[in-house]
Structure formats: structure tokens, C-alpha cells
Amino acid sequence: MGRVFKERTSVNEALQLFLESFSSLRHTEELPLEACTGRVLAEPVISGRDVPHYRRAAMDGYAVRASDTSGASPANPVFLQLSDEVEEGTSIWVHTGAALPEGADAVVMVEDTFTSGDMVEIRSQVYPGKNVGQIGEDIKKEDPVFEEGHLLRPCDAAVLASLGLDRVKVFRKPVVAVIPTGDELVSRDRAGDVPPPGMVLETNGLMASLYVEKWGGIPRYTRIVPDRPESIKEAIQANLDADMILLSGGTSVGKRDHAPGVVESMGRLLVHGVGVSPGKPVALGVIDEIPVVCLPGYPVAGLVALYFFVRPGIRKLGSVPQLPETILRKRLTAKISSKIGYVNFIRVIFEGDRVRPLTGAKSGALSSVAKADGYVLVPEHIEGYEEGQEVDVFLVE
Amino acid sequence: MGRVFKERTSVNEALQLFLESFSSLRHTEELPLEACTGRVLAEPVISGRDVPHYRRAAMDGYAVRASDTSGASPANPVFLQLSDEVEEGTSIWVHTGAALPEGADAVVMVEDTFTSGDMVEIRSQVYPGKNVGQIGEDIKKEDPVFEEGHLLRPCDAAVLASLGLDRVKVFRKPVVAVIPTGDELVSRDRAGDVPPPGMVLETNGLMASLYVEKWGGIPRYTRIVPDRPESIKEAIQANLDADMILLSGGTSVGKRDHAPGVVESMGRLLVHGVGVSPGKPVALGVIDEIPVVCLPGYPVAGLVALYFFVRPGIRKLGSVPQLPETILRKRLTAKISSKIGYVNFIRVIFEGDRVRPLTGAKSGALSSVAKADGYVLVPEHIEGYEEGQEVDVFLVE
Numbered sequence: 001m002g003r004v005f006k007e008r009t010s011v012n013e014a015l016q017l018f019l020e021s022f023s024s025l026r027h028t029e030e031l032p033l034e035a036c037t038g039r040v041l042a043e044p045v046i047s048g049r050d051v052p053h054y055r056r057a058a059m060d061g062y063a064v065r066a067s068d069t070s071g072a073s074p075a076n077p078v079f080l081q082l083s084d085e086v087e088e089g090t091s092i093w094v095h096t097g098a099a100l101p102e103g104a105d106a107v108v109m110v111e112d113t114f115t116s117g118d119m120v121e122i123r124s125q126v127y128p129g130k131n132v133g134q135i136g137e138d139i140k141k142e143d144p145v146f147e148e149g150h151l152l153r154p155c156d157a158a159v160l161a162s163l164g165l166d167r168v169k170v171f172r173k174p175v176v177a178v179i180p181t182g183d184e185l186v187s188r189d190r191a192g193d194v195p196p197p198g199m200v201l202e203t204n205g206l207m208a209s210l211y212v213e214k215w216g217g218i219p220r221y222t223r224i225v226p227d228r229p230e231s232i233k234e235a236i237q238a239n240l241d242a243d244m245i246l247l248s249g250g251t252s253v254g255k256r257d258h259a260p261g262v263v264e265s266m267g268r269l270l271v272h273g274v275g276v277s278p279g280k281p282v283a284l285g286v287i288d289e290i291p292v293v294c295l296p297g298y299p300v301a302g303l304v305a306l307y308f309f310v311r312p313g314i315r316k317l318g319s320v321p322q323l324p325e326t327i328l329r330k331r332l333t334a335k336i337s338s339k340i341g342y343v344n345f346i347r348v349i350f351e352g353d354r355v356r357p358l359t360g361a362k363s364g365a366l367s368s369v370a371k372a373d374g375y376v377l378v379p380e381h382i383e384g385y386e387e388g389q390e391v392d393v394f395l396v397e
Numbered sequence: 398m399g400r401v402f403k404e405r406t407s408v409n410e411a412l413q414l415f416l417e418s419f420s421s422l423r424h425t426e427e428l429p430l431e432a433c434t435g436r437v438l439a440e441p442v443i444s445g446r447d448v449p450h451y452r453r454a455a456m457d458g459y460a461v462r463a464s465d466t467s468g469a470s471p472a473n474p475v476f477l478q479l480s481d482e483v484e485e486g487t488s489i490w491v492h493t494g495a496a497l498p499e500g501a502d503a504v505v506m507v508e509d510t511f512t513s514g515d516m517v518e519i520r521s522q523v524y525p526g527k528n529v530g531q532i533g534e535d536i537k538k539e540d541p542v543f544e545e546g547h548l549l550r551p552c553d554a555a556v557l558a559s560l561g562l563d564r565v566k567v568f569r570k571p572v573v574a575v576i577p578t579g580d581e582l583v584s585r586d587r588a589g590d591v592p593p594p595g596m597v598l599e600t601n602g603l604m605a606s607l608y609v610e611k612w613g614g615i616p617r618y619t620r621i622v623p624d625r626p627e628s629i630k631e632a633i634q635a636n637l638d639a640d641m642i643l644l645s646g647g648t649s650v651g652k653r654d655h656a657p658g659v660v661e662s663m664g665r666l667l668v669h670g671v672g673v674s675p676g677k678p679v680a681l682g683v684i685d686e687i688p689v690v691c692l693p694g695y696p697v698a699g700l701v702a703l704y705f706f707v708r709p710g711i712r713k714l715g716s717v718p719q720l721p722e723t724i725l726r727k728r729l730t731a732k733i734s735s736k737i738g739y740v741n742f743i744r745v746i747f748e749g750d751r752v753r754p755l756t757g758a759k760s761g762a763l764s765s766v767a768k769a770d771g772y773v774l775v776p777e778h779i780e781g782y783e784e785g786q787e788v789d790v791f792l793v794e
Contacts, residue, residue, distance in 0.1 A: 037607050054594035060651040097581050099595035138762040154607030159767040161600040166588045184494050191563045197451035198496035203558040210434050210551030254457040326723040365535040370556040
């Protein structure tokens with residue numbers, strides 16, 4: 001008999017154990033606003049200025065003393081003298097955004113006026129403050145503007161710029177070492193040649209690196225490591241300066257599956273064997289407070305482990321807030337059968353208003369993911385879904 | 398009377414006129430797979446290889462001739478000789494992914510075997526092909542793998558890598574010139590000083606540039622241009638090598654609003670005045686087949702114009718497929734009143750399960766967007782929504 005998984009941890013429990021085993025990074029860096037999109041604020045932002053910093057006209061029109069317009073209407077207009085300053089009986093043209101002249105307390109919009117020579121006919125009564133943007137109306141000095149942990153969007157960069165800031169302190173991106181393991185792997189440097197039988201090009205590490213980057217980490221994609229415990233151990237040791245370590249391959253229970261054992265020997269193995277299909281061989285651990293994920297070598301299983309554990313792991317390390325995910329409600333074109341006791345990851349293709357499950361797809365066939373637009377997760381306790389049933393569909397990102 | 402908008406085009410009509418006025422770019426570039434995420438394939442990909450390219454064991458176990466296992470069961474096992482080759486009565490250990498030895502046609506999984514000395518006890522009957530991955534089972538040589546226009550995800554990069562590719566041809570990103578206009582604007586080089594009354598820091602161009610980048614364009618953020626038709630014309634001429642031009646500011650109907658007139662004088666003005674609030678002053682045009690968007694200077698109105706016109710414009714230029722948007726169904730904590738004849742862009746904040754509309758927010762107050770998690774669009778013909786009503790909420794991105 002071969003070795004078997006000692007236990008099988010549910011997805012939720014495994015994720016909780018994993019996320020509890022390490023802390024968010026507190027290292028920060030300062031970036032120019034031009035580079036802050038998608039980054040997370042590492043300190044609250046308090047405004048150092050009033051915005052606007054002067055009383056401004058909110059419309060094109062004539063700056064007036066509101067009291068001078070008392071009773072004005074189209075049938076009964078008030079006439080004011082055009083002048084260089086606003087005092088009783090005089091007015092000055094102002095455009096939107098211009099500073100309101102001293103003495104004025106309102107703006108009559110141009111549509112309610114008529115000019116003739118050096119006189120302006122005011123056809124509408126205004127109250128003090130009408131069409132005037134007051135100092136600090138948008139943001140007051142000392143106002144809290146953003147909290148620590150805010151995920152910066154382009155519109156936020158513009159707000160920060162309007163406060164006179166040109167740099168902003170954000171959390172550093174986590175560095176994630178991606179270590180492909182396996183005697184059968186051939187480096188992509190030799191992608192031009194078909195490898196000999198039994199050998200395959202390294203592609204899982206490439207995939208993991210690109211997801212790490214997409215999710216806000218900095219991938220460190222290392223050389224291929226052979227299936228020997230000492231080699232894996234050395235590779236881990238060489239990357240203990242990273243914030244997270246991903247080992248790809250060698251995580252099942254076969255003779256050549258050394259990754260979980262090495263993690264156990266160097267730190268704590270939290271989980272080996274998760275109730276997700278594909279993806280069961282995932283192992284999760286922590287070495288020197290650095291989270292370690294052992295990704296199954298079967299590409300779809302590896303992808304599931306990336307989605308289920310690496311994505312939330314990077315979010316926690318980088319303090320990236322969880323945004324609502326795009327979830328579509330779609331009807332199935334065909335029945336899905338699912339393995340009880342496992343969350344089943346079912347790839348689906350959009351077909352008109354519906355989704356077609358790729359039910360025959362094997363976990364070794366990454367092409368099934370490439371064909372897929374999304375996926376459906378069937379919970380542990382459910383045997384599957386019927387044709388025509390409405391299900392939640394997540395996008396393959 | 399000031400000038401008024403000659404017409405008001407509905408959002409949908411304006412967008413259609415705009416998108417019909419220019420073509421998608423056909424320029425391509427080749428990128429390494431490491432840099433292809435988020436890019437759009439400029440040609441179909443046909444596989445040049447079989448994946449897998451050899452018959453492989455799908456499980457750890459013993460390679461056999463299936464006919465040798467006839468009738469095997471735990472109670473009635475078959476004994477095979479361990480050997481260097483598989484022929485009648487012999488077997489070889491194989492691990493998952495290994496090449497199936499010549500002569501073998503199936504694999505008995507290790508769990509169904511027991512070894513003793515140089516003999517292996519087979520406790521399960523297998524049929525030919527059992528636990529064997531056939532050549533081309535995942536992808537066959539000459540199979541179409543991706544269509545032109547496919548948006549590349551990290552998992553797709555891995556599939557391309559498994560085909561032996563290391564580069565991929567994608568559409569070039571559109572270059573978008575972002576030209577801030579306005580006599581009142583102060584360059585952010587002088588962000589440290591509070592500008593004099595009537596002057597403000599340039600922030601709309603920064604915001605537009607960061608959105609352009611986020612949506613897959615390459616921003617070219619130019620110097621500030623004064624409110625003079627000749628200066629605006631010169632700035633446009635200097636950027637006619639771009640794929641799209643954004644003019645920020647000067648797009649309303651005031652005395653200093655020259656942008657739409659300049660566009661009209663240099664090419665075709667398609668739309669000036671759109672039924673969206675805020676955002677009414679948007680102007681759309683085309684000069685030498687280059688799309689031009691005049692963004693209102695009021696920041697929220699400018700943001701709306703970016704979302705409604707620039708985002709789909711960049712997508713069309715870059716052939717970026719439209720992915721399903723994240724839309725949340727949420728109940729309102731308060732009533733929304735809306736202007737008939739306009740699509741109303743209402744900023745909202747998440748509050749528990751509900752959303753609170755920021756109803757008092759002015760279109761000059763970008764801080765209201767920074768506070769907002771999402772927005773609700775009230776269609777032209779609707780006067781508003783009631784408290785407690787369920788509405789579609791889009792995320793502020």
C-alpha cells in the first residue's frame with residue numbers, strides 16, 4: 001500500500017488555519033501618486049488644506065451682493081453697474097471656478113442676466129451664498145479623508161493631489177517565492193524542443209508567478225528543484241527572506257512527494273489534504289512565520305490551490321481589502337455530478353444566457369481552464385446540480 | 398443670455414455615434430509569456446504539439462499489460478514479476494506523469510498492489526488505457542487553442558507555455574493623450590504651495606491618465622494648455638500620432654469653453670451635451686479618424702465621462718473583450734431623486750447589506766467619489782428610487 005492522506009481538512013477550516021498562522025506585513029514604502037493605483041494606504045490621510053481654498057463662483061455669471069438683487073425677476077429686473085469691485089449697486093463678471101471678488105456674496109448665473117453697455121440687468125433674486133463654493137466646502141483642513149487600509153483608485157489619487165500631496169505611504173507588496181519542483185520538469189529556456197518522453201516543460205510556476213503578480217504580490221520565480229528532500233530544503237532556506245513561499249509539485253503521497261514532509265521538518269505543517277476536487281493534495285504550512293503553500297502538480301489542482309489559498313494569503317500579507325467578487329447567476333445546460341465531502345471546482349463555458357459545465361475535463365488538463373469562462377463551486381454536502389438549475393458562476397481570472 | 402447646448406444626446410446614442418466613428422487598432426506586438434497577462438491575442442493560436450507528447454501514467458503504480466490482470470481481485474490477486482520491461486507476466490513501477498513503458502497499456506494504482514521481493518501482487522483488474530494519459534489527450538497537434546481577441550489570463554499563459562511557445566502576438570495598447578486645459582490650472586510640480594485664489598492644482602488629467610492605464614491604454618499626460626483656441630489646436634495637432642485624445646476642461650458653453658469648437662474646426666464634432674448628470678457638457682468628436690473626448694472640468698462630471706465614453710473607447714481601440722461587470726443588488730437606505738431626461742450617476746456607500754446614497758454631493762466634489770464604494774445609475778425616464786428599493790450597484794473602480 002502507498003501512503004495515504006492522514007486527514008482531509010475542509011476548505012474553510014484549512015483556510016482559517018492558514019490565515020491565522022501568519023500576520024500582515026507592516027513594511028511600507030512611499031510612492032508618487034502616478035504609481036499608487038491598486039495599492040493600499042499604510043496610514044490615514046488627514047487633509048492639510050481646505051478644498052476649495054478660496055470662495056469660488058460655482059457658475060459663469062455676475063458676482064453681486066445678494067441684497068442688491070432683492071425682488072429681481074424677468075418682469076422686474078434690477079440694474080447693476082459693471083465695475084472693478086463689488087459694492088452696493090455694482091457687479092463683476094466671474095466664470096465658474098473663479099475667486100469670488102471681495103464684497104460679493106452670491107453669483108447670478110449668466111442665463112438670468114442681460115448686459116448692455118456697462119450695465120447688467122439682473123432677472124433673478126439670489127440669496128447670500130447662491131452659486132458660491134465656500135472655503136473647505138468639499139474637504140476641510142484636518143478632515144479625515146482616507147483610512148489606513150484604503151485601496152487606492154485613480155479617483156482617490158486625484159483627491160490626494162487636490163490636497164497638495166504628491167507622494168503617499170502604502171504597504172509594500174509581499175514577495176512570493178515560486179519554486180517549481182520535479183525531476184520531470186524541463187526549463188522553458190528550452191521551450192523550442194519537444195522534451196523527451198516522461199519530461200515536460202515547467203508551466204505551473206509560470207502560472208503561479210503571473211497570478212501572484214495579478215493579485216498584488218511580487219513573484220520570485222526560481223529555478224527548478226529536483227525531487228530530493230535536501231534540494232527542496234535548500235531552496236526553501238534560500239527563500240526565507242520572501243514573505244510567502246509556493247512549492248509547486250511533489251505534494252501528494254507518492255514516493256517522490258517530499259514537499260509536505262520537508263515543510264513539516266522545517267516548521268509546522270498545518271494541513272495536508274483538503275476537501276476540494278481537484279486540489280486534494282494541497283499542503284499548507286508555516287516556516288519561521290512565513291506561510292508556505294504546496295501546490296499540486298496537476299495544473300487544475302494547482303490553479304484551485306492558487307485561488308483558494310494563495311489569493312487570500314497575498315491579500316492578508318498585503319492588507320488588500322476584499323472587494324465584492326463578480327458572481328453571475330446562470331442556469332446550467334447540463335447536470336453536474338459532484339463528489340460528496342469535497343468542494344467541487346467545475347469549469348464552465350458561457351453559452352448564451354446559460355453555462356455549460358466541462359464535466360469530462362481531467363485535473364491534468366489545463367486546456368479545460370483555458371476554454372472555461374468561469375467556474376461553479378459545488379459545496380461538500382451536495383451531490384451535484386440538475387440541468388436548468390440556477391447556480392453562482394465565478395469568473396476565471 | 399449665454400450660449401446653451403444646441404442639443405442633448407442620450408447616453409446610448411452618444412456612445413453608439415462615438416464607437417462607430419473609429420476603428421479598432423490593428424497594430425500588434427510580440428511579448429514574452431511573462432508579460433502577456435491582460436493582453437489581447439492578435440491571432441488565433443493553433444497547437445504545434447500534442448499535449449501530452451507521450452503516453453503517461455496518470456497515477457503512481459505499476460505499468461502492466463491489461464490482459465495480465467484479468468480476474469484480479471483482493472481475494473484472488475495476480476502475481477507479476479518486477480522487471481526492466483513490460484511483457485507478458487512482468488511489470489514496472491511508474492510514478493504519475495512518467496512515460497508508460499513500451500509494451501504496457503495500463504497502470505494499476507499503487508493502492509491496489511502489494512510488493513514482496515521482486516514480485517508485485519495485483520489486486521484489481523484493469524482494462525487497456527486505465528490510468529494512462531494518451532498522446533494529445535489534453536491538446537492535439539493542429540487543435541485550435543485560442544481565438545484572436547482572447548483576453549489572456551495567467552492560466553492561458555501556462556497553456557501557451559505547454560505548447561512550447563515563449564512569445565505571443567497581441568494587439569498594441571492604444572496611446573491616449575491626456576491634455577489638461579484651463580487658465581486656472583497650476584502644475585502639480587508646485588503641489589507644495591497652496592495656489593493663489595482662483596487657481597487650482599491640475600488633478601483631472603492625473604485621474605484620467607491613471608484610468609487610461611487601468612483600462613489598458615498608455616497615457617501620455619501632457620502639459621497644461623491655456624484656454625485659447627489656438628493653444629488647444631496646437632496641443633491637438635501635436636498629439637495626432639496618439640490613438641485617442643482626451644481634452645480635460647473647457648467643454649461647457651461658457652466664454653472660456655473652446656474645446657468642442659476646436660474639435661469641430663479640426664474634424665467632426667459628433668455630440669456636445671449628453672443626457673447624463675453630472676456629465677452633461679461632455680463632447681465627443683473625431684479628428685483624422687482619432688477619437689476625441691472633451692471631459693468636463695468638474696471632477697465628478699469628468700469621471701462620469703471617463704466611465705461612459707473613455708472606457709468603452711479604449712476597449713474598442715484595443716479590441717479588449719467586455720467582461721461581465723460586478724453588479725451588486727442592494728437596498729437603498731434613503732430615497733434617491735433624479736432628473737428626468739438624464740441618466741443620473743448617484744454615488745453610494747456600503748452600509749451593512751444596504752447602500753446609502755450621497756445625495757447632497759456636488760459634481761465639483763470629487764471627495765464624494767473618494768468616499769463612495771459604488772454608484773447607482775438612474776435611467777432617463779425614472780424620477781428616482783424609494784428608500785428600501787433594491788437597485789443595481791456598480792463598483793467605483
